[in-house]
Amino acid sequence: MSADSAPDLECRGLTKRFGDITAVKDVDFSVPAGSFFSILGPSGCGKTTIMRMIAGFLEPSSGDILIRGRSVLGVPPNKRPVNMVFQHLALFPMMNVAENIGYGLRRQGVAKAEITRRTGEVLERISLPGIGARKVSELSGGQRQRVAIARCMVLEPEVLLLDEPLGALDLKLREKMKIELKSLQAEFDTTFVYITHDQGEALVMSDAVAVMNAGRFEQIGAARDLYYRPATAFVAGFVGEANRWSGRVTRVEGDTAEVQTDAGLTLRAPADGLKTNDKVSVFVRPEAISIGPDAAAMQDQAFGTKVQVTAMLFNGANSRVLVRDPQSGSEIDVALPQSAGFANLDKGAEVQIGWTREQTLCFADTAS
Amino acid sequence: MTGRGLGFYLLLAPLVLWLGLLIILPHIDMAIVSLRTRVAPREYVPSLDNYAAFITEPLYIVTFLRTAIMSVLATVITLIIAFPISYYIAKIAKGRSQAALFLMCLIPFWVSELVRTFGWIILLRETGVISGFLQWLGLADQPIEMLYNDAAMMLGLVYTSMLFMVVPLTTTLESLDDAVIEAGYDLGGSGFSVLREIVIPHAMPGIVSGCIVVFMLSLGNYLTPTMLGGKGSLWFTELIYSQFIVRFNWELGAAFGFCLLGASSLIVWSILRLTGQTLERTMGEGK
Helix, strand or coil, rough: CCCCCCCEEEEEEEEEEEEEEEEEEEEEEEECCCEEEECCCCCCCCCCHHHHHHHHCCCCCEEEEEEEEEECCCCCCHHHHHHEEEEEEECCCCCHHHHHHHEEEHHHCHHHHHHHHHHHHHHHHHHCCCCCCCEECCCCHHHHHHHHHHHHHHHCEEEEEECCCCCCCCHHHHHHHHHHHHHHHHHHHHHHHHEEEEEHHHHHHHCEEEEEEEEEEEECCHHHHHHCCCCCCCHHHHCCEEEEEEEEEEEEEEEEEEEEEECEEEEEEEECCCCCCEEEEEEEEEHCCEEEEEEHHCCCCEEEEEEEEEEEEEHHHHCEEEEECCCCCCEEEEEEECCCCCCCCCCCEEEEECCCCCCEEEEEECCC | CCCHHHHHHHHHHHHHHHHHHHHHHHHHHHHHHHHHEEEECCCEEEHHHHHHHHHCCHHHHHHHHHHHHHHHHHHHHHHHHHHHHHHHHHHHHCHHHHHHHHHHHHHHHHHHHHHHHHCCCCHCCCHHHHHHHHHCCCCCCCCCCCCCCCCHHHHHHHHHHHHHHHHHHHHHHHHCCCHHHHHHHHHHCCHHHHHHHHHHHHHHHHHHHHHHHHHHHHCCCCCCHHHHCCCCCHHHHHHHHHHHHHHHHHHHHHHHHHHHHHHHHHHHHHHHHHHHCHHHHHCCCCC
């Protein structure tokens, strides 16, 4: 590790325009050395464009990219100290595993014996020793994944870029690879920049996540902050699950805003600069909602109502109850507490639900 | 399995008839003809005289070797010209321009080879377009004859074969994932090393199948060497033609035919061996 404090990767005012379309708009971020940074966004939000600019396949329209404090603008991809794990891995089918891993070293003119040694070493580190002579087509999905990472890591890049590398794997393997990627990152102690549209991948693995939408970063923060303290309505809706209502602020009193949803629910939320008559979007996480047998159990909640169960979605630890508020008719998604008593809820049962003021996430609509 | 139905044999019949009547039967007959010699009118004895004549007569053997070498050269030149064209069509051109470029390679092949070759005569002859243009520019003070030499013949051979190289090359290059090329650069490769280690190995089945087709077309070409080549550019097919049609010496002609078949088989086999490809892989367009 270098002694200076320059982050491994820094983007300043990064912008990319394709004709009239602005794919990436004024993006700023920096990734400290040795951390796992994710860019999370729906497809088409511009995250791949950012990745390709960092790798050097695209030139930014404006802004700067710095690696270890040095601008890499104008440096071709084969001269940048970053390597990329492609979406479909892009292993070289005409070479075996050892040749794939040794490719970059051969380009650097490393001696043959040294290439063999380092290839063996990196295969050891990804716990696939002795598969060097195998053909790429003989490997399983998870093995290919690790070989693709090893092929980059053997070059000891400053930054490793990963472009949705888990997308092609089946669900079980994806879960396993998430954990494995995180431990590989710790093992190699290299900065990973990971792009994905899967919030599960981003939240589990990353030290910091940037949520991206329509070419801009909506929020950068630790997974926990994004989840509990989303900065924008988009982040609240995109990260994690939430019940969503749109409505209007009817009254602001101190630090509490009263919101009337379009369906007719009256909620209370932290005021945070909201003004009367603002149009707002309100989010409440399913697990933030308490559920109880009667109104007495909901005394401490800012909002409570009696509802009817419309469906029970049993899924082990992730079971949900869908309930309907009889006054407004809106359907609310409630996480089922694992503790006592609710496993026997049936369709039609009457229960009391409620949540606190702080758990009501309220954002003024910007575009209206 | 209780034997195959009538339908199977009916479907098989055209193939068997085609192979038997048009390929195997004529070749057996040719082989017999080539292995006999005429001692008196309508009187033949088996002998190897025809093959002996081929080996001992310098004109025959020189023409034979020249034809083989020139065909290899034509194949190599076609490959060198067609590779960048195919790469451009498959990897750089996008959408409509890709289709348009491919069509432009195809269009000349809608007219007959004779007309296409005649087009070159119009361009290259003494009173032709290029000669006239050079004189008009003042670069030449008298008409220039560019026809009837090896260069003109080579031009014709390469031009005639181009499509048969471009099509298999474009197909194999299209099947190469762009990300694999990008990965080559990303891991530190230069344009040349990516070409050598990634693009060419991937395109090898296409290169080999294109080369085989172009080589065989050149070797068996009759029209182009006759129309564009000079007196010195005698092509082996012209020798066969003259034995059959002019000299009416079918025995020698048949022997020549077998020598040509042997040569093309040998050279195709060596190309496959040298490149480590198999006929199945190359003809299956390298999947």
